[in-house]
Amino acid sequence: EPEVTQTPSHQVTQMGQEVILRCVPISNHLYFYWYRQILGQKVEFLVSFYNNEISEKSEIFDDQFSVERPDGSNFTLKIRSTKLEDSAMYFCASKRAAGNTIYFGEGSWLTVV
Amino acid sequence: AQSVTQLDSQVPVFEEAPVELRCNYSSSVSVYLFWYVQYPNQGLQLLLKYLSGSTLVKGINGFEAEFNKSQTSFHLRKPSVHISDTAEYFCAVSEGDPNAGGTSYGKLTFGQGTILTVHP
Numbered sequence: 099e100p101e102v103t104q105t106p107s108h109q110v111t112q113m114g115q116e117v118i119l120r121c122v123p124i125s126n127h128l129y130f131y132w133y134r135q136i137l138g139q140k141v142e143f144l145v146s147f148y149n150n151e152i153s154e155k156s157e158i159f160d161d162q163f164s165v166e167r168p169d170g171s172n173f174t175l176k177i178r179s180t181k182l183e184d185s186a187m188y189f190c191a192s193k194r195a196a197g198n199t200i201y202f203g204e205g206s207w208l209t210v211v
Numbered sequence: 212a213q214s215v216t217q218l219d220s221q222v223p224v225f226e227e228a229p230v231e232l233r234c235n236y237s238s239s240v241s242v243y244l245f246w247y248v249q250y251p252n253q254g255l256q257l258l259l260k261y262l263s264g265s266t267l268v269k270g271i272n273g274f275e276a277e278f279n280k281s282q283t284s285f286h287l288r289k290p291s292v293h294i295s296d297t298a299e300y301f302c303a304v305s306e307g308d309p310n311a312g313g314t315s316y317g318k319l320t321f322g323q324g325t326i327l328t329v330h331p
Binding site for chain 1: 254303
């Protein structure tokens with residue numbers, strides 16, 4: 099069964115460093131998303147991406163965050179200068195154009211020290 | 212704006228007992244409803260979904276949920292739980308896009324999660 103894959107599974111970075119989290123969405127999907135879950139809190143929407151542009155973003159997704167689809171298969175989340183409060187599990191997700199079900203990856207656990 | 216409330220943060224039960232995890236939502240438009248499960252150290256897995264039609268939906272692992280529009284609820288049930296059902300369960304909603312025939316944007320709003328612990 100096709101699935102969303104994410105790398106790395108766990109990354110530790112120093113505060114102020116740039117981080118890129120990578121995702122390979124399901125191949126025939128056209129909507130892509132990033133969500134995050136801070137330890138002990140609910141899963142929060144960050145950004146949605148469709149047709150090579152951001153379609154919606156939350157208040158969390160400030161200028162420190164960016165997303166890119168550099169080729170036909172990868173979807174990346176970049177955090178330009180990480181802060182301690184960016185420590186969280188980041189989930190990538192994808193959806194077919196006409197579908198209503200969002201499929202999640204296993205997550206990338208980011209620890210900022 | 213939509214919101215989701217999961218009324219119980221933790222639910223302990225004994226193996227083979229029935230369980231109900233409660234979820235209420237609020238939204239000004241039609242919604243699609245989902246339950247996801249997160250096993251320890253794993254990602255989010257779709258358990259079941261309500262899009263339209265029959266209000267009783269069945270999912271994987273013997274779970275089912277009933278959509279109640281008048282009570283704005285989407286409670287999750289299982290008649291007999293197993294140790295392996297121990298996990299965190301998340302209720303989520305998304306709104307339909309009227310410009311896309313009701314297809315969801317895909318922006319999910321999650322509840323706080325309910326930790327189900329099944330004891331032997």
